[in-house]
Amino acid sequence: MLLSIDFGSDQPIYMQIRNGIVNGIASGNLNDGDPLPSVRTLGAEIGVNLHTVNKAYQLLQSEGFIEIQRRRGTFIKAGDAAQNAAEFLENCGDPLKTLVSEAVTRRVDRAVLHQMIDHMYDELEGNES
Amino acid sequence: MLLSIDFGSDQPIYMQIRNGIVNGIASGNLNDGDPLPSVRTLGAEIGVNLHTVNKAYQLLQSEGFIEIQRRRGTFIKAGDAAQNAAEFLENCGDPLKTLVSEAVTRRVDRAVLHQMIDHMYDELEGNES
DNA sequence: CTATCTGTTATATATTAAGTATAACAATAA
DNA sequence: TTATTGTTATACTTAATATATAACAGATAG
Numbered sequence: 001m002l003l004s005i006d007f008g009s010d011q012p013i014y015m016q017i018r019n020g021i022v023n024g025i026a027s028g029n030l031n032d033g034d035p036l037p038s039v040r041t042l043g044a045e046i047g048v049n050l051h052t053v054n055k056a057y058q059l060l061q062s063e064g065f066i067e068i069q070r071r072r073g074t075f076i077k078a079g080d081a082a083q084n085a086a087e088f089l090e091n092c093g094d095p096l097k098t099l100v101s102e103a104v105t106r107r108v109d110r111a112v113l114h115q116m117i118d119h120m121y122d123e124l125e126g127n128e129s
Numbered sequence: 130m131l132l133s134i135d136f137g138s139d140q141p142i143y144m145q146i147r148n149g150i151v152n153g154i155a156s157g158n159l160n161d162g163d164p165l166p167s168v169r170t171l172g173a174e175i176g177v178n179l180h181t182v183n184k185a186y187q188l189l190q191s192e193g194f195i196e197i198q199r200r201r202g203t204f205i206k207a208g209d210a211a212q213n214a215a216e217f218l219e220n221c222g223d224p225l226k227t228l229v230s231e232a233v234t235r236r237v238d239r240a241v242l243h244q245m246i247d248h249m250y251d252e253l254e255g256n257e258s
Numbered sequence: 259c260t261a262t263c264t265g266t267t268a269t270a271t272a273t274t275a276a277g278t279a280t281a282a283c284a285a286t287a288a
Numbered sequence: 289t290t291a292t293t294g295t296t297a298t299a300c301t302t303a304a305t306a307t308a309t310a311a312c313a314g315a316t317a318g
Contacts, residue, residue: 040265051306095224097249
């Protein structure tokens, strides 16, 4: 299954869809040009209204992850390398700072964070489903 | 100023208060046993209702960052080391995974993340205000 | 040409989260 | 005694989230 939704989560459904697709791109399950299910199809698959899926798609498009072609479909978009990096660096600061503050407060060594990140990179770049 | 609130942020006010205090502990501005302002005082300082501050305090207490003593006040709490680490590892997984997925999708090398984290650690442990 | 499918727009509604406002309680501390 | 503390209760407003239903209009496949 490409997407699994936790309806009891504190995280909004449209955000779970968004994160799931970003994760799909990162893991190599979704590649440049790949079509995404229509808002109706994906909504039916995961038991969610089409507007909720549409909200996730609009967000993903605004972030440059996908391209919505009206009346044709929605597709994964690779995007420009430099612009991608800039996009990431702009938005990762706050959540990362919060995370590091928590780690320092909990007396967790920076090496532990490095190790976790390396492990996640390896999992994603290994490209196993 | 210990706390600065952005009323236009998408992040809830009580969460900004929570993060600000966690950051205060991480930076060494707040230490074990230090008293926090009363819910009314802090609310008045930052222009927010006392219930909003109380919500942040309750959250911080549930996470083990502070100790609320009824009718006496609220104080920073160091907590147990092992329990602290466990608490962090339980809760950091999801947001970190999302962050790393975005980084991989944006073709940002893991070394960049390592560097950012080291920089944040240095800033916090340097203990300059 | 005819259906079907596409994202899109519009309207309406329900639920929950977030935040404020005001008042009162009861023990602590000055 | 008096002010301060966290707490509880009630009421209210606003915004975010999610669903439901319908229609639009071009693209696409039969």
